[in-house]
Every structure is written in structure tokens, then in C-alpha cells.
Amino acid sequence: MSYMMDKANDIEYFIEGLSAVCNDKNLITKKVKERFGSEYSKLIDYLLLLENEKFNAKALAAALNNRDLEDGFFRFELKCAEKNNLVIVTGYSDDLIELDGAIKQEGDCFNGEIFHLEKYNDEWLLKKGYGCNSISAIWYDQNKTAENLEVIPWTYKTEISNQSFFAKYRGETFCEGFVFSIEHLNMDNQETL
Known part of the structure; x- marks a missing residue:
């Protein structure tokens, strides 16, 4: 499995864990970016978009x-x-x-x-x-x-x-x-x- 797929999996599980105890999208976004850093900002934004928006x-x-x-x-x-x-x-x-x-x-x-x-x-x-x-x-x-x-x-x-x-x-x-x-x-x- 590629490094990016591994990182996406880590971020997705972290988002799911936060979402289980918090429904404030802004707070979840802040905590995820604090945890994984600005180098993954685009991936985090993409994954949060998939999780939260209608497609x-x-x-x-x-x-x-x-x-x-x-x-x-x-x-x-x-x-x-x-x-x-x-x-x-x-x-x-x-x-x-x-x-x-x-x-x-x-x-x-x-x-x-x-x-x-x-x-x-x-x-x-x-x-x-x-x-x-x-x-x-x-x-x-x-x-x-x-x-x-x-x-x-x-x-x-x-x-x-x-x-x-x-x-x-x-x-x-x-x-x-x-x-x-x-x-x-x-x-x-x-x-x-």
C-alpha cells in the first residue's frame, strides 16, 4: 500500500473517531489539521469534503x-x-x-x-x-x-x-x-x- 493511501487511512480513522464524539465541523477540521500538519492540508480538506458534503x-x-x-x-x-x-x-x-x-x-x-x-x-x-x-x-x-x-x-x-x-x-x-x-x-x- 502506498504512503499516501496509508496516510489517508490514518486521517479517515481520526476523522471518524472525532465525528463519533463531536458534530462541530469546524472543530473537527481544526483538530485534524493540528494532528496531521499543514503538509496534508489538501488531502485533509478533500477527505472532509467527502465525509461532509453531498456529491x-x-x-x-x-x-x-x-x-x-x-x-x-x-x-x-x-x-x-x-x-x-x-x-x-x-x-x-x-x-x-x-x-x-x-x-x-x-x-x-x-x-x-x-x-x-x-x-x-x-x-x-x-x-x-x-x-x-x-x-x-x-x-x-x-x-x-x-x-x-x-x-x-x-x-x-x-x-x-x-x-x-x-x-x-x-x-x-x-x-x-x-x-x-x-x-x-x-x-x-x-x-x-
Whole structure:
């Protein structure tokens, strides 16, 4: 795990501890900055923003854009997505699509695959094949390139209203991911068990 991820985890746990005994946002901000110092001021402000503010898909995608996700997402990013009914979609390695936040699912998609989301009882499931709420995971789409004109390994096409962002891995763009709200999922033809 990277040093920045370790530091973010320390800050997040400290914020959670303070929040359990205090609801004064200004006091929490002051105590966190006193504890971790000014060199982490931007990270602290970002984590406090995730913890305290309401986000939509556009705002979360903007916050994630061009982040290096070698160690994954910060816990507060995932909590923020979950509490705001947002789902983050990214590729992982050469064979996985990952959904995180309000829906936690993954699917095998070596060389690409088509998926759809179905609701069973109160849970959204990622299923292979065509259906409502489809997501096509595309491996090396020749029409999607990064700033350096290299083809991006993972891109997606979907009918779900979303906001895209670029994710990096070890400094290289590896995915054009996206964020969507579960409120935009089509509820037609959904089954309950």
C-alpha cells in the first residue's frame, strides 16, 4: 500500500473517531489539521469534503479524474459514493469490471464483455449478457486514447446516464471509468425472488 493511501487511512480513522464524539465541523477540521500538519492540508480538506458534503455523479467523477488507483479508492470515496447512491465503474487488471459504492459487484471480462444490472429483492446484481441497464466493457477500443495518444486498456459504453473520468495505474491511463446514480437505473422488467 502506498504512503499516501496509508496516510489517508490514518486521517479517515481520526476523522471518524472525532465525528463519533463531536458534530462541530469546524472543530473537527481544526483538530485534524493540528494532528496531521499543514503538509496534508489538501488531502485533509478533500477527505472532509467527502465525509461532509453531498456529491452527485459529476462531482465525484471530477474528484476521481486522473487519480492513480494502484491502491484502489480511499475509504471515504467509497463511503461518499454509497451514501449518495452513486456507483463507480472501473476496470481492473486485464480481466475484471468492478462496481463500487452503492453497488458492489465485479465481473470477469477477459478481452471485454457485455453486462447488465438486474435487481433481485433489494440488491442490484451484475449479470453477463444483454438486458436493461447494459454496460459493455471494451478492452483496447482503438477509438479511445489517452493524452499521450496511447489506446486506453479499459473503456465502457452504457445506456445509463453517467459521468466519465480517467483512472491511472502507476502513472499510465488504464481506464475511462464512469460514475452513475442508482436513481438512473431502469426498473422495467426487474424480478424479485
